[in-house]
Every structure is written in C-alpha cells, then in structure tokens.
Amino acid sequence: MIPHYKNVHNRFKINGFHFDKEALFQLAYTSIKEGKEHEKDLGVFLLDWLDDKEIITVTTSGTTGVPKRIAIKKQAMVHSAIATGNFFNLHPQDKALLCLPPRYIAGKMMIVRAMIIGLELDIIEPTSHLDSLFAHQTYDFGAIVPLQAENSLEKLNQFKKIIIGGAKVSDDLASKLKEVNSEIYETYGMTETITHIAAKKIGEEYFNILEHVSISNDDRNCLVIEAPSISDEKVITNDIVAILNEKQFKWLGRYDNVINSGGIKLFPEQIETKLASRISNRFFITGFPDAVLGTKVVLVIEGESKEIDLEIFNSLEKFEKPKEVVFVSEFVETDTKKINRNKTLEKIKVV
Structure with a gap:
C-alpha cells in the first residue's frame, strides 16, 4: 500500500x-x-x-x-x-x-x-x-x-x-x-x-x-x-x-539546440562532451548565422580572449569543428547555477 x-x-x-x-x-x-x-x-x-x-x-x-x-x-x-x-x-x-x-x-x-x-x-x-x-x-x-x-x-x-x-x-x-x-x-x-x-x-x-x-x-x-x-x-x-x-x-x-550546418544536423551537447577534457574554462557550442552554411558551429568560452590551440579540435569530425571562437567575460547563470545559453548569447548581441 x-x-x-x-x-x-x-x-x-x-x-x-x-x-x-x-x-x-x-x-x-x-x-x-x-x-x-x-x-x-x-x-x-x-x-x-x-x-x-x-x-x-x-x-x-x-x-x-x-x-x-x-x-x-x-x-x-x-x-x-x-x-x-x-x-x-x-x-x-x-x-x-x-x-x-x-x-x-x-x-x-x-x-x-x-x-x-x-x-x-x-x-x-x-x-x-x-x-x-x-x-x-x-x-x-x-x-x-x-x-x-x-x-x-x-x-x-x-x-x-x-x-x-x-x-x-x-x-x-x-x-x-x-x-x-x-x-x-x-x-x-x-x-x-x-x-x-x-x-x-x-x-x-x-x-x-x-x-x-x-x-x-x-x-x-x-x-x-x-x-x-x-x-x-x-x-x-x-x-x-x-x-x-x-x-x-x-x-x-x-531539439532547440540542434545546429543545421550545411544540411547536416549537429548536436552541440555531443560536441561539448568531446571537448570537455580539452578546455578548462566553462564553454558551450552554439550556431551563428552563416551566408554559406546557413548556420556555422561556434565555440563560446567564458573568460578573457586568448589564442586557441586548434589541436583541441582533433577529436571532432570535420563538420563538428567550430568555425569561430567567441569569449564572454562571464556567463549568465540560472538560479540553480546552470549556464543560461540564451541570456549569455544576448550579451554578445547574437540572439
């Protein structure tokens, strides 16, 4: 009972x-x-x-x-x-x-x-x-x-x-x-x-x-x-x-994070999993508008801007590799301390 x-x-x-x-x-x-x-x-x-x-x-x-x-x-x-x-x-x-x-x-x-x-x-x-x-x-x-x-x-x-x-x-x-x-x-x-x-x-x-x-x-x-x-x-x-x-x-x-890049559907979360051991700062993958691909893969990293060693992308498939890297000084968080992607992207005037 x-x-x-x-x-x-x-x-x-x-x-x-x-x-x-x-x-x-x-x-x-x-x-x-x-x-x-x-x-x-x-x-x-x-x-x-x-x-x-x-x-x-x-x-x-x-x-x-x-x-x-x-x-x-x-x-x-x-x-x-x-x-x-x-x-x-x-x-x-x-x-x-x-x-x-x-x-x-x-x-x-x-x-x-x-x-x-x-x-x-x-x-x-x-x-x-x-x-x-x-x-x-x-x-x-x-x-x-x-x-x-x-x-x-x-x-x-x-x-x-x-x-x-x-x-x-x-x-x-x-x-x-x-x-x-x-x-x-x-x-x-x-x-x-x-x-x-x-x-x-x-x-x-x-x-x-x-x-x-x-x-x-x-x-x-x-x-x-x-x-x-x-x-x-x-x-x-x-x-x-x-x-x-x-x-x-x-x-x-x-579903709301899926990136359609050049007709190929990519899951940001799967790309993030592959990169997790290679990037020490908080980060996430998103898509920005692109004239050729429709949407391009972009890596957003928390912190001050610096040079990125492209070898960190060696574990990624060709279409998964970011076409751009953007730095944001501080991510916007939810009340439960998770990354609020949409609010963070608004800070860089993309969304």
Missing part, C-alpha cells in the same frame, strides 16, 4: 533527530526565523508540505527557458519517492544526505523520500563542493550535481549510492567517477516529472526508466513520457532520444 502524503514514517530523522508532524512544524518555524538561507527554504517547504492543500507549487530551474511556477500533487511526489526507493533499493533507517537547495524540486524530493521511506537525512549547506563532510561520515544514498562531483571526488567514496542530475555528466567526469568505489548513477528528469524518471550507471549508454513510466518518440524524435502516477498528462520534452526498447533510451541532445 502506497503511503499517503500526510504520513510521516516513524523511522524518519533529520540530522539525527526523530520528527513527527508536530515536531516538523516547530522545526519549520525555527528554521524560517533563525536559519541560514537553505534552512529558511527547508522551513518554507515543510510548512507547504504540512498544510491542508493537496498540491505544492514549485519553480522550474530555467535552464532551457524562463523559470515558471507549476503545481504538483503531493501524492504524486510520494509516488515518485517510492519509485526511486524501489529502483535504488532504499530501506527505512538508510542514511541519506541532502546537499542540494530545498528551494528546488531535487532538494524537495530528497526530503519527501526521507519522510516517506523512513530515511535518516543529514542536511548540509548546498555549495559547489562537499568539503563540510567529515572523513568518518558514510551514507547509503546521496544526490548531487556534476559540479559537486567534480569538486569532491575524494568524498564520493563515503556514499554507497549516488545519483547525479541537473546537467549532463561529461565523458571526462565520467572517467574520473569510474575510479570511485561507489555505485554512481546519472539521472534524467525535470521539474515536470518530479525529478528523475530514468537513471543509468556511469559509463553506460542507455537510461533505464523507473517503474510505472512509459516512453515514446514524437515526430521530432523527442522523448514523450507517460507516468500516470506522477503526471495526469503526457510530458512532451525537447530532448531528442534514441529508444532501444520500452525500458531504455539514449539521450542525444536538445
């Missing part, structure tokens, strides 16, 4: 202390009144979760467009939490870490998983690294973003299982993660699907979907997700995928 969203598991802990509903109210008020920013966000979420409404309003990250507010059923969040627990074999009293902002869906869902499954959740301030973890601390489960993984490789052995989401894991990072003695998964999902609906072990090619999820392609070859326990409507994405079977798919790139 699936737990109701009003239930709080009797094994649930935060930072070592048991909390029932009444105690959670007190924690929420104290966090809002006296806490740091992430603690205030925790308190706001707890009050939203514990009120009499059946829905909760969340904000999308704004990675691919303007951030928007959407309403999600609390019971759907419970279904998502159970699906994650089943996929990763989580049990009551397993220790988990929240190091993501409770303001956004990934952080909220770690809290919901803990309340519903009965996890013992430790909460630390969300930063770009995990330096605040002591060497003796170990966890059964944690959720991080690629930047945290990159900056905290030596800490990841303290987790039995880790999920990484929010941005694609580059080939360079994936090769480093393979040396970590933990089960590490890259996830696929978005706010509209209440975080991930699929995951794959680092180094694997295909994502495996969670329970009660069905997938298909639309006429653009973009992923269409049906998950009745999570969303009443189909979720039509802008992610171009290759579907292997009813349970597995390979992510190719964003």
